[in-house]
Amino acid sequence: SEVKKIAVIAGDGIGPEVVAEAEKILKKAEELFGYTFETEHALFGGIAIDERGTPLPEDTLEICRSADAVLLGAVGGPKWDNNPKELRPETGLLGIRKALGLFSNLRPAVVFDCLKDASTLKPEVLEGTDLMVVRELTGGIYFGEKLRRQGEHGEEAVDTCVYNVTEVERIVRQAFEIAGKRRNKLASVDKANVLETSRLWREVVNRIAPEYPQVELEHVLVDNCAMQLLRRPSSFDVIVTENMFGDILSDEAAMLTGSIGMLASASLGEGSYGLYEPVHGSAPDIAGQGLANPIATILSLALMFRMTFGYEDAAAAIEAAVAEVLDAGHRTSDIAVDKSKAISTTEMGDLIVAAI
């Protein structure tokens, strides 16, 4: 079959460890399903700052651009937190999103059975929670003009939030498409009672809505959404929102499932191109000790198979293998009730490979 090129960014902290397990899965998928993958590793984030003096080296971008998809471990850590802006991992993150045109961030928030009790929410409230936050990722206040100046009342800082109709249309249309393939419910989140960008957002949503008559649409104000996620998480299916609101709400949604260490995410560009990464961070405190849980990264790879390559068979097989290994009671220490029985990062990876 066609060779699929995957740019692999291990990144910082536990990134290299979890990515290594996902690469084992890649090999197994080649053997079992006859696919062919070509991987190329690239430096990004803190390690790129250390080795190259920039979080996003030009050749990393080249490797990503010439690939069909990107697999990312995690980036960042306290080591670089006080660096000047150009030398911070986050700057690389914003840069790569913009450079690769990754305008849509999909964050499924589901409850894993084995982690039901890990949530701080009551199990009966959480029951059936399975939602997806579709976050606009290359616009809004993250990318608008920023400045410092002297004003009447001393120094002042300015951030600018800009959205154009085209940007809103493409993310909203994608969210309607996704909702149509799930439970046909879409919540569009904005602050239309205060913000002009939100009013534009809502107009576009209302204009596109008639194209998807089967999808039930609700507009939810962002403050109210932060409450409703707590009150009735299972009532949400797809939530679409702008960059900043999506940052806050997707983290809230992930946390309330209790399964944050197991969640995958996709950042999609035009066509089928995408960057896939676990929702969790680089966890520098446990890095290099074989304690990290590789499941979120492995599930991110499954998402890549499904969304970028259309390899539904392999995607489903990976997801089933993860479920099987968890059902059999295997746990890394982050999700183990009895920590003394916890298995290591590589053991977990190997078990999943074997189960595929």
Add this chain to the structure above:
Amino acid sequence: SEVKKIAVIAGDGIGPEVVAEAEKILKKAEELFGYTFETEHALFGGIAIDERGTPLPEDTLEICRSADAVLLGAVGGPKWDNNPKELRPETGLLGIRKALGLFSNLRPAVVFDCLKDASTLKPEVLEGTDLMVVRELTGGIYFGEKLRRQGEHGEEAVDTCVYNVTEVERIVRQAFEIAGKRRNKLASVDKANVLETSRLWREVVNRIAPEYPQVELEHVLVDNCAMQLLRRPSSFDVIVTENMFGDILSDEAAMLTGSIGMLASASLGEGSYGLYEPVHGSAPDIAGQGLANPIATILSLALMFRMTFGYEDAAAAIEAAVAEVLDAGHRTSDIAVDKSKAISTTEMGDLIVAAI
């Protein structure tokens, strides 16, 4: 004693009903403690739109300005939701905050014993939760320039977020003061890894911090804060943040206590001036039926006594009376387990008056 002037804004929905109960408390406080209050009612919100063609009539502002404090019921409702901007209750709300210089919104989020089970969080997680969100209320993206224009990619909308050093200083200093009178912990929330206004914010916080060496300070990114509120709500004492973040996080914090129908809030200006209102909304669905719970409004009045007038005796007496009535098992229908035993708005008000 000195006459204290209170502007009373009943507003829309259940506003008039809950405010009426608070006014009974006012009378009782005069009798018991020898204070003298003069109240003047003013039109605001939806009712002002209907009767005067504007959500914030000039004479309402005059009444508020000549008063020592403002008591507000609730404003808004679906009736006005599709009005043009100038004819919406929210526009009045933003207008009154700006006109009265109410730069600081205090939102205590506490768990009422009788409502412990109303939260969607597990009781053991909630245990001991007692936090206060200090939200900047007259700056940021709410009040920056807004516009529509034609861009390269079609129509675009712009919102501008501006903060100057003076604005940040006054709210941050106030938050440190409040933390110093509570448990000496302050979490300053920003998005300093992305926003210029957040970087200015953090600089100011770090500059002021040494003036309050007894207060333990942490900086928390807004997305992380949305998670930590769920994970460890009881670990927060005071949270200070900018307008938009405060809108989202204070609603999340209020909801997680399960006690949202009982929470009071204060919006403070220079000196001791303040506007006091319940956290809950106008609940048009139950308006006029005697079903509303007046406790949040009554507790808002207690906050006014404490914060604007320095009448700690009356404030404490009101709070104790509320606790006593709840301990005796009296409930309005919103908080009643057995709805058939629920008492009405006026019954609840009368019981609290009697208990003072």
